[in-house]
Amino acid sequence: MSPYFPSPRPCGTPLSSFSVHLDYLEAGADIIITASYQATIQGFEAKGFSRGDSEALLRKSVEIACEARDVYYGRCKEGSPDGIDDGRVLKHRPILVAASVGSYGAYLADGSEYSGNYGDAITLETLKDFHRRRVQILAESGADLIAFETVPNKVEAQAYAELLEEEDIKIPAWFSFNSKDGINVVSGDSLLECASIAESCKNAVAVGINCTPPRFIHGLILSIKKVTTKPILIYPNSGESYDGDRKEWVQNTGISDQDFVSYVNKWCEIGAALVGGCCRTTPHTIRAIYKTLPKRSAALSSQ
Numbered sequence: 001m002s003p004y005f006p007s008p009r010p011c012g013t014p015l016s017s018f019s020v021h022l023d024y025l026e027a028g029a030d031i032i033i034t035a036s037y038q039a040t041i042q043g044f045e046a047k048g049f050s051r052g053d054s055e056a057l058l059r060k061s062v063e064i065a066c067e068a069r070d071v072y073y074g075r076c077k078e079g080s081p082d083g084i085d086d087g088r089v090l091k092h093r094p095i096l097v098a099a100s101v102g103s104y105g106a107y108l109a110d111g112s113e114y115s116g117n118y119g120d121a122i123t124l125e126t127l128k129d130f131h132r133r134r135v136q137i138l139a140e141s142g143a144d145l146i147a148f149e150t151v152p153n154k155v156e157a158q159a160y161a162e163l164l165e166e167e168d169i170k171i172p173a174w175f176s177f178n179s180k181d182g183i184n185v186v187s188g189d190s191l192l193e194c195a196s197i198a199e200s201c202k203n204a205v206a207v208g209i210n211c212t213p214p215r216f217i218h219g220l221i222l223s224i225k226k227v228t229t230k231p232i233l234i235y236p237n238s239g240e241s242y243d244g245d246r247k248e249w250v251q252n253t254g255i256s257d258q259d260f261v262s263y264v265n266k267w268c269e270i271g272a273a274l275v276g277g278c279c280r281t282t283p284h285t286i287r288a289i290y291k292t293l294p295k296r297s298a299a300l301s302s303q
Helices: 014-027 041-046 051-078 104-108 124-139 154-166 191-199 214-225 257-262 264-270 283-302
Strands: 031-033 096-101 145-151 173-177 204-210 232-235 241-243 248-250 272-275
Touching (some): 014 031, 014 283, 031 051, 041 124, 051 096, 051 124, 096 124, 104 124, 124 145, 124 154, 145 154, 145 204, 154 173, 173 232, 191 204, 204 214, 204 272, 214 232, 214 264, 257 264, 257 283, 264 272
Parallel strands (some): 031 096, 096 145, 173 204
Antiparallel strands (some): 241 248
């Protein structure tokens, strides 16, 4: 098994995301996710940006991540022979840049990415039209793959799958859903049906769960295994609750990094191939995962 360590969605301005990417790489991440989760052409245009500038900002999110990877590789050449330098992981290894595509609900910024309830007016075609140009741009910007993240319902998963085929997207993608009950996706749609859409999508190289409390992950992995042969990726949040009305995370409702990491080996044992953290996890979380998984690899080798 060669697990990866996807980093949480970097937050902040494009300039700050460069240092965020580096922090995660130096914590041991093998995949960094662009700061484009909530970045949309429609959203930029609503703030007064031109279409051209809006598209350029999307491309910039990939360029920043790729630049961070290049700088990191440079630091690896200058680092210590054992790959550890002042607590930083400076080990040359394959690193992937995943272009993040957030849901329609993330664009609305009203918490509906955590409910999947867009109303009857939002159809499959509406969602395809909304995402189409963004997916095209990110796919052609130098990313290694597309990360469809926090997918809250079946119709949006179907929209992504159809877009990949209609636009003949050349790079692979992963589909990652979220759940608030440990059984279904947040809309109430069947996780099995949603994961089956990813399973049947030829561009999809992994399917899994993100931005979901760690306590639900074990059962969700077992459910996904029933319908997919693809690698299963898992990057939960810290377990904290999000208040959609106040647009903030509720303090003291999550778990510590130590408790988070205590789940990791079990997730891998039952089928997780890629493990990381989403909202409210930090580089400290990723570093703890990095330190935990080599122990598991050594144990497997000795069996």
